[in-house]
Amino acid sequence: MAKKLVYKLLITGPVNSGKTTLVSHLSDTQVAMTDVAATDEVARIKAMTTVGLDFGILRIDEEIELHLFGTPGQARFNFMWDILSKGALGAVFLIDSADPGSWDEARKMYDYYQQKVRLPVVFGATKQDLPQAKTPDEIAEALQIPADVPVLPLDARIKEQNKMIVLTLLENALAEALQQEDAGDDLGV
């Protein structure tokens, strides 16, 4: 059997932002999760948290597999980017819109990403339905996200919305790939 071509999609963001759910929605295999009982300050937020990786596979066709990695939601695990980014198509950063306390952690993760990884990225602002939630634009400003990086509202519980945010990331990556391959003459005009 021919060896599969493997590409990666990275899902990241602070604790409790919806990463595990997004990986589950896009995988067509059983998702391997490494959740454990939270013991540090995370325990105030939720009982279980990811310490290794969430991992799922989406089979694209007989030749290609997309491997989905949900990375731990703490900046101290940033070193994992160096490994995971090899062969990656881009990253989805999820931000809890109603928890500004987690944004500092998100900023640290994004700073590291910008310096070391520099793949296409899109931000999903989750939990927009909560009364204290900030808008995507407020989050973009607070985190000083560059103006050309999309920050979109996202309900991570809804599969269709998870699909849309990943499609936004990949369509943008496709547009850039086409323009590089065709040297800006992709439309034939």
Added chain:
Amino acid sequence: MQPIVHLRKAIVGRQSVRIVASGFGDSVMLDHAGLAFYGSKDRIVANLRAAFEMPQARVERLEPHLTGHETVDHISALVAAVNGFTPSDRLRQSLEALAGRLPPVAVKYAPLHRMGLLEVAPYLQLHRESLMRGDVRIHPWLAQAKDASELAGRLRAFLLCFCLGLIVRARPDAGRSKSEQQGPRRSSVLARIIDRIRGL
């Protein structure tokens, strides 16, 4: 129409060029390098609006010693140029003709409202149609405008997206090519992954 096509090529290719747009006994220059135009924002915006309307253009090599130090990033400059811009009848016809020649396109997302775009709805509508269906045809989309005001908004969105390279050919060959000895092209891989996710 030539200035618009050259603008797109300069921006997408990050070329260092001087575009000299001309017509109707007048001409304007746009100096572009990397991600920016050279000059003051007011001057660049005025020249962009004039260039949109001009029929001819030529491209010259940009001589760095002839440019100033002041630059404006091309997204901010083009957003400012289309904000409140009303295309003439001649430009409207040219843009419609250009749209008619385009293949089905995909529309890339950029948070243009954060870069100062005042009229975001036509652009977002175009992007959403592209995202939901996989591609969109610009000419019928323009023709579906209910009145002149809506058409002007759609023309501004098209003009901006075209120049910034937010509009790209929608479907590269998603199938495998026998000539792809080194593995599939990145665009082909992305297109196949996009198709799969859209069908989930």
